[in-house]
Amino acid sequence: MQLRIERRMVPHVPWGLIICVLGVSLLGIWNLASASRPPLAPVWSSQALYLGLGVVAVLVVCLVDYRWIQRMAMPIYVANILALIALRFIGHTAKGAESWFVIGPFRLQPAEFMKIGVVLMLAKVYHDDFRPNEPSYGLVRLWKPVLVVGVPFVLVLVQPDLGTALMIGLSSLTVILFGKVRWYLVATLVAAILAGAIVIWNDYVRDVPEPRPTIVRHHLKKHQSQRISGWLDPEADLRGSGYHAAQSKIAVGSGGVSGKGWREGTQTGLRFLPEQHTDFIFSVWAEEHGFVLCTLLLVLYGAIFIFGLGVGFNARDRFGAFVAVGVVAMLFWQVFENIGMVIGLLPVTGITLPLMSYGGSSMMSVMLSIGLLVNISMRRHMF
Amino acid sequence: MTPPTLGNTTPGRELRRRFLWLGLAMTVLLGVLSIQLYRLQITRGEEYSAKSVANFVKEVRLRADRGVIKDARGTILVDSRPSFDAVVTPAFCTDCSEQVIPRLAELLQWDADQAKKVEDLVRQGRRNAPFQPVPVRVDLTRDEYDRLAARRDILDGVEVAPVPHRHYRTNTVLSHVLGYMNEITQEELERLNGDGSRYALGDYIGRRGLERYFEQRLRGRDGVRKEVVNARGQKIEELNVKLGDNAVVQPQAGSNVVLSIDMRLQEEAERAFPGVTGAVVAIDVHTGFIRALVSRPGFDPNLLTGRVTPTQMAQLSRDPLEPMVNRVAAEHYSPGSTFKVVTALAAFKSGAFRPETVVNCPGGYRLGARTWRCHLDRGHGPVNGLDAMKSSCDTWFYKVADTIGLDPIGEMGKSLGLGSPTGINVVAEVPGIMPTSAYHDKASPGGYTKGMALNSAIGQGDNNVTPLQLALMYAAIANGGTLYKPQMVQRLENLDGQVVQEFKPEVVRRVEIPPAHLKSVIEGLVKVAHEPGGTSYRSRLKGMRDLDVLVAAKTGTAQVARLGAIRLRTHQMSYFERDHAWFAGFAPADKPEIAVVVLNEHGGHGGVDAAPTAMAVIQKYLDLKKLDASAPPPRPNQPYTPSVLRAPSPDEAALTRGVKPPKLLPGDEEALEDTHATPD
Structure with a gap:
């Protein structure tokens, strides 16, 4: 185990990635200062503290040679699984889900760290399972990756934390597809997506007289069904299931080209937005800063992803490449799902926006991921 | 260092292409996000801006004060008094149906039905507008107010809100004219707001009478105050600057209505009128302005304005005495002998009769096989036109009808306003019936016969008039033939007492009647009151102190039930079969x-x-005229305090008359007005 930074690593520090990440984080704190204006608690200061802790975490992760991390992937993964199981018994229940450990003043969300554990384990599986002379992954050979993803996916799903489970699923799926699968599996996936779209169209969108012939809708619970219809037409039930989505769209749309100005947002200031400093933080940004700066933020995120993929592109080994892909996919799907939900493209799920949303666990897990990227980048030509 | 494994050696030349694809896919998806952002913020930016403004600007209505209603001398009859409503704000009412409403029901003594109704209202409010207070009890009594105030801590979301409440100071007096108010219905709301008014659900709107007719004038124009509210409906004062200058539009108070009715004369009429049911109307003969108007039984507008329970409402509408009907204009009656002035005028006009024309009255008049009886069975002997009027001899008028037929009588009645609406507008009215031969050909089985003319000539048969029509007709006879439109509102004033609109006398038509004819009819009417044997000679002597004043009068006793073989005494008949006086x-x-x-x-x-x-009433009118000539006018805007005794109840009236009015109205009473009369 190597705990030092050698001189030859320094030229490979990914400064672009680090600058983009710090840039988004600082914009995030500035934005939180608006979202949590009085009389709400000024959470931006704690967010600044979390950011500081996050930077420390990045440094710590950098110091460790990632081959040690590779060896430790299994223990990390198992420890996370055990933590999730322990949550069933000693977890803290909030908003109907058992998602938190309460340790003193802190509340830890193990699912956030599980994401990283899954990414590491998956990368290790793909690293160890490298057979250059065989064709791409078929159904049988996929059992290992699927098992690695499936266990935490189910554990998080039963918390229930649909959003995080979805994120684990999507980022793993990206990694698995990246690891190349046989064409029939891709075809099945495309067919499944199409089928899902058709079911939703038939059950919710199609204009037919009641009672409409439904395929899945009558099997869903009422609140699940409402979530879908609230996504498709938030204005239909403004005071009920569509409230979040509709108010969020109003906030974003009313931002216009240049926004209402920092701390001038009415949707934010008058608290029409639910969860405005966590899940719906992007609508605060969009309302107060408008289209131009929203695009800037998207460009910054895009730059983070491109730099991250660049790290994987130049990685020394398969483990590094797969970790980079996994980490970037995890960040990407969170950003995509969160912003998509805020602007009314995707249904509302409880996903935070990396680096912008308030929350220690979220900040820490993102920073650990960034630390992994920096680590991989720095050790590109070590051997 | 560990030896490199197979994976370590080739970091993935084959992976590199996949990295490019992955980067491309992510860029495309971020592009999708920015397209949607463009749609929301640029394409539909204005629309969402408007929505966000609508979100936080709450318009609070500033109610305009409703105008008051005053009598001719400025005494306030109807105004608004401060009162308290109990309201529930659904959003703040936790455990509403389980705890709060049962407690309210106990404190306010509701029955199960009412509690259920309130529960539904609150539930509906919670869905539609959770921050909009729902009135659950208007106009709390002092006791109820105290009980609620004492238990405020266990009544989440219940508040006691000060609201002006309409106060009818006259109680049941003039109730049909003043009207009452109650909550606007959904259909009215849509219709009125479609015409440009600004009503809200829960507003009160005038029903009947002046409250309905002058609704728009009394109501005034509501103002608006804009406020910034947050998502919980709380006011945020410091953000009010965002609203700009026109954040407040002041309300404009409604106009005050000044009646032509003088409460002093009205009180005298109420006091002097002995009946349980009936009407009195006093009218200025030269203008058509109404000076006093009694319709009995009345109802209590204070009760109907908000507080009435369904049980009380059902009681009112089931009451056989029909207290909701304005008997002055909205109900018609056989005029009886009071109609004889029309017959007399028609007779003189035809030229076949003159005041001196003598007809012998043997106690009846024979036409064909039947005899039409005079009210005096032994007969009046030979009577001329004037004496016939004085003693109300039917035979003289039978002779007239037999000679000239029905149509000249009908024409005369119609020209004097009978059989058609008077145009009063303020209150509902029925046109009455003035039959002619054409009417009978259409309406009666077998068509017109001479007998019908005989009935009509003495104000029976199908003749039906409202007391108001009759008063206007006598006024026209008094003033030389000018038929006025009846009015009871002199003017509308604004808050400072300046006249907004003045109502001038309106002439319906001038009837061409030779003055000589009028003079002889009036001479006959004067005999009724001034010569012994006249039907109101004794009541004039008893009731009036100014005996030198000439009174022109005609009494009538209109028969309701068919006359049997023997005349029944009044107390022998059931209430609804008795004659109208x-x-x-x-x-x-x-x-x-x-x-x-x-x-x-x-x-x-x-x-x-x-x-x-x-x-x-006439004596009081003369007294008041003398008083007003010498005394200075009173200070206006004094609130009215009732000084008349309340109207006699049906039970008390029954004590003096022997038989109680039946509880339910038998169906067959109305059709019996036929064939014969019992004039005085």
Whole structure:
């Protein structure tokens, strides 16, 4: 185990990635200062503290040679699984889900760290399972990756934390597809997506007289069904299931080209937005800063992803490449799902926006991921 | 260092292409996000801006004060008094249906039905507008207010809100004219707001009478105050600067209505009128302005404005005495002998009769196989036109009808306003019926016969008039033939007492009647009150102190039930079969000023049961005129305090008349007005 930074690593520090990440984080704190204006608690200061802790975490992760991390992937993964199981018994229940450990003043969300554990384990599986002379992954050979993803996916799903489970699923799926699968599996996936779209169209969108012939809708619970219809037409039930989505769209749309100005947002200031400093933080940004700066933020995120993929592109080994892909996919799907939900493209799920949303666990897990990227980048030509 | 494994050696030349694809896919998806952002923020930016403004700007209505209603001398009859409503704000009412509403029901003594109704209201409010207070009890009594205030801590979301409440100071007096108010219905709301008014659900709107007719004028124009509210509906004062200058539009108070009715005369009419049911109307003969108006039984507008329970409402509508009907204009009656002035005028006009024309009355008049009886079985002997009027001899008028037929009588009646609406507008009215031969050809089986003319000539048969029509007709006779439109509102004033709109007398038509004819009719009417044997001679002597004032009068006793073989005494008949007692007349006869009509429904005889009331009203009118000539005018805007005794209840009236009115109205009473009369 190597705990030092050698001189030859320094030229490979990914400064672009680090600058983009710090840039988004600082914009995030500035934005939180608006979202949590009085009389709400000024959470931006704690967010600044979390950011500081996050930077420390990045440094710590950098110091460790990632081959040690590779060896430790299994223990990390198992420890996370055990933590999730322990949550069933000693977890803290909030908003109907058992998602938190309460340790003193802190509340830890193990699912956030599980994401990283899954990414590491998956990368290790793909690293160890490298057979250059065989064709791409078929159904049988996929059992290992699927098992690695499936266990935490189910554990998080039963918390229930649909959003995080979805994120684990999507980022793993990206990694698995990246690891190349046989064409029939891709075809099945495309067919499944199409089928899902058709079911939703038939059950919710199609204009037919009641009672409409439904395929899945009558099997869903009422609140699940409402979530879908609230996504498709938030204005239909403004005071009920569509409230979040509709108010969020109003906030974003009313931002216009240049926004209402920092701390001038009415949707934010008058608290029409639910969860405005966590899940719906992007609508605060969009309302107060408008289209131009929203695009800037998207460009910054895009730059983070491109730099991250660049790290994987130049990685020394398969483990590094797969970790980079996994980490970037995890960040990407969170950003995509969160912003998509805020602007009314995707249904509302409880996903935070990396680096912008308030929350220690979220900040820490993102920073650990960034630390992994920096680590991989720095050790590109070590051997 | 560990030896490199197979994976370590080739970091993935084959992976590199996949990295490019992955980067491309992510860029495309971020592009999708920015396209949607463009749609929201640029394409539909304005629309969402408007929505966000609508979110936080709450318009609070500033209610305009409703105008007051005053009598001719400025005494306030209807105004608004401060009161308290109990309201529930659904959003703040936790455990509403389980705890709060049962507690409210206990404190306010609701029955299960009412509690259920309130529960539904609150539930509905919670869905539609959770921050909009729902009134659950208007106009709390002092006791209820105290009980609620004491238990405020266990009543989440219940508040006691100060709200002006309409106060009808006259109680049941004038109730049909003043009207009442109650909550606007959904359909009315849509219709009125479609026409440009600004009502809200839960607003009160005028029903009946002046409250309905002058609704738009009394109501005024509501103002608006804009406020910034947050998502919980709380006011955020410091953000009000965002609203700009026109954040407040001040309300404009409604106009005040000044009646032509003088409460002092009204009180005298109420006091003097003995009946349980009936009407009194006093009208200025030269303008058509109404000076006093009694319709009995009345209802209590204070009760109907908000507080009425369904049980009370059902009681009101089931009452056989029909307290909601305005008997002055919205109900018609056989005029009886009071109609004889029309017959007399038609007779003189035809040229076949003159006041001196003598007809012998043997106690009846024979036409064909039947005899039409005079009210005096032994007969009046030979009578001329004037004496026929004085003693109300039916035979003289039978002779007239037999000679000239129905149509000249009908024409005369119609030209004097009978059989058509008077145009009063403020209150509902029925047109009455003035039959002609054409009417009978259409309406009666077998068509017109001479017998119908005989019935009509003495105000029976299909003749039906409202007391108001009769008063206008006598006024027209008094003033030389001008038929006025009846009015009871002199002017509308604004808050400072300046006149907004003045109502001038309106002439319906001038009837061409030779002055000689009028003079002889009036001479006959004067004999009724001034010569012994006249039907209101005694009541004038008893009721009036100014005996030198000439009174022109005619009494009538309109028969309701068919006359049997033997005449029944009043107390032998059931209440709804008894005769109507009429009085119609004006004073002073030589220089007419006021016309008075009294109808004592099922009251008995005109000379005994109606004339004294009229005499009292006329005497009071003369007294007031003398008083006002010397005394200075009173200070206006004094609130009215009732000084009349309350109207006699049906039970009390029954004590003096022997038989109680039945609880339910039998169906077959109305069709019996036929064939014969019992004039005085």
